[in-house]
Amino acid sequence: MTTDSPRTVPAGRHLYPAAALLVVLYVNTFEIWGMLVGFLGGERAGLVPFAALLGALGCVPWLVRGRGRIGLRPGALIAAAALIAFGLLITDPAFPAKRIHVPQYLLLALVLRRALSDHVGGGALTGTAVLFTLLFGIHDEMLQGLHPNRTYGLRDMAVNGVSGAAGALLAAGIGLWTGPAVPFRPDRRTGAAAAALACAVLFLVLHLVDHRGTPPPVWLGLPVVATGLALLAAGRAAAASPAVRHAATAFAWITLPLALYPVMPHVAPLVFN
Numbered sequence: 001m002t003t004d005s006p007r008t009v010p011a012g013r014h015l016y017p018a019a020a021l022l023v024v025l026y027v028n029t030f031e032i033w034g035m036l037v038g039f040l041g042g043e044r045a046g047l048v049p050f051a052a053l054l055g056a057l058g059c060v061p062w063l064v065r066g067r068g069r070i071g072l073r074p075g076a077l078i079a080a081a082a083l084i085a086f087g088l089l090i091t092d093p094a095f096p097a098k099r100i101h102v103p104q105y106l107l108l109a110l111v112l113r114r115a116l117s118d119h120v121g122g123g124a125l126t127g128t129a130v131l132f133t134l135l136f137g138i139h140d141e142m143l144q145g146l147h148p149n150r151t152y153g154l155r156d157m158a159v160n161g162v163s164g165a166a167g168a169l170l171a172a173g174i175g176l177w178t179g180p181a182v183p184f185r186p187d188r189r190t191g192a193a194a195a196a197l198a199c200a201v202l203f204l205v206l207h208l209v210d211h212r213g214t215p216p217p218v219w220l221g222l223p224v225v226a227t228g229l230a231l232l233a234a235g236r237a238a239a240a241s242p243a244v245r246h247a248a249t250a251f252a253w254i255t256l257p258l259a260l261y262p263v264m265p266h267v268a269p270l271v272f273n
Contacts, residue, residue, distance in 0.1 A: 076173030109167025121179030133164025221259025
């Protein structure tokens with residue numbers, strides 16, 4: 001098994017903006033789905049997400065090629081398979097196109113795990129990859145809320161998170177990008193700030209449901225701003241280890257833009273759907 005390090009593979013930081021671009025691409029696949037339905041018919045088009053999933057899983061041998069001895073973890077692989085099935089099961093059956101979220105967010109989890117693996121290793125790498133994939137999935141749904149032909153939905157957000165967890169566990173199960181063997185022990189201040197930020201995101205996510213069709217109150221994003229800045233400050237403190245510092249900083253910067261979504265309908269001709 002080989003372990004990537006910041007010295008040998010320094011480009012992981014560029015994958016965070018790549019992940020953001022993937023989310024923008026995912027939001028705009030609705031038009032592609034319409035073309036597929038017109039070309040293949042609804043029933044055949046409904047098979048496309050499954051074909052995309054098989055294609056994504058078929059790339060696994062290529063990803064591990066040349067990495068030396070691979071230590072498989074059957075438990076993680078079984079959990080990943082179960083989460084893939086669960087993600088497909090909980091998508092809205094009235095909209096078969098939404099099953100495409102499963103391969104999309106499985107892929108996104110791999111991108112984010114690779115980005116994190118320059119600094120974070122072990123179980124913390126898998127956990128933070130799941131968290132960050134969920135955060136990008138929340139961005140996806142909020143962007144859809146502002147899209148004229150899409151809607152904001154908690155169920156889709158859950159599918160995104162489940163699929164991200166599947167991707168992170170799949171990578172852990174095949175020993176992909178294991179990261180450095182460094183301790184990951186958040187100090188009390190950083191842990192409290194991260195927990196407060198997670199609660200602020202949950203508050204925003206749940207309250208936006210009540211404002212479909214009307215501009216959300218601008219202040220809904222203020223708790224995210226306050227706790228995100230607190231996490232940035234805590235992560236930069238001397239008490240935080242390099243791994244914790246990187247994860248805390250990335251967590252804050254991925255999350256802070258969420259505060260903009262309640263503001264956008266007030267400054268642009270947009271309706272939150």
